[in-house]
Amino acid sequence: MKETMINTEVIYTLKHADNFYIIEHVPARVCKETGEEFFAPETVEHIQNLIRGKKEPVRVIETPVYEYA
Numbered sequence: 532m533k534e535t536m537i538n539t540e541v542i543y544t545l546k547h548a549d550n551f552y553i554i555e556h557v558p559a560r561v562c563k564e565t566g567e568e569f570f571a572p573e574t575v576e577h578i579q580n581l582i583r584g585k586k587e588p589v590r591v592i593e594t595p596v597y598e599y600a
Contacts, residue, residue, distance in 0.1 A: 535563040
């Protein structure tokens with residue numbers, strides 16, 4: 532199967548230490564066939580620095596949480 536990669540921006544979500552983070556406009560390479568997202572090492576480092584640095588978020592949203600059971 533041939534994979535076609537495109538450069539685009541995605542929404543990156545992360546759960547860390549009982550907090551849920553949403554980072555918008557993250558540069559990524561995405562496979563058009565599978566939807567798999569790939570991030571450059573400097574992009575991952577930038578995301579980690581955003582979370583660790585406790586930078587003020589652009590906005591805060593409320594998210595419902597459900598149990599599967």
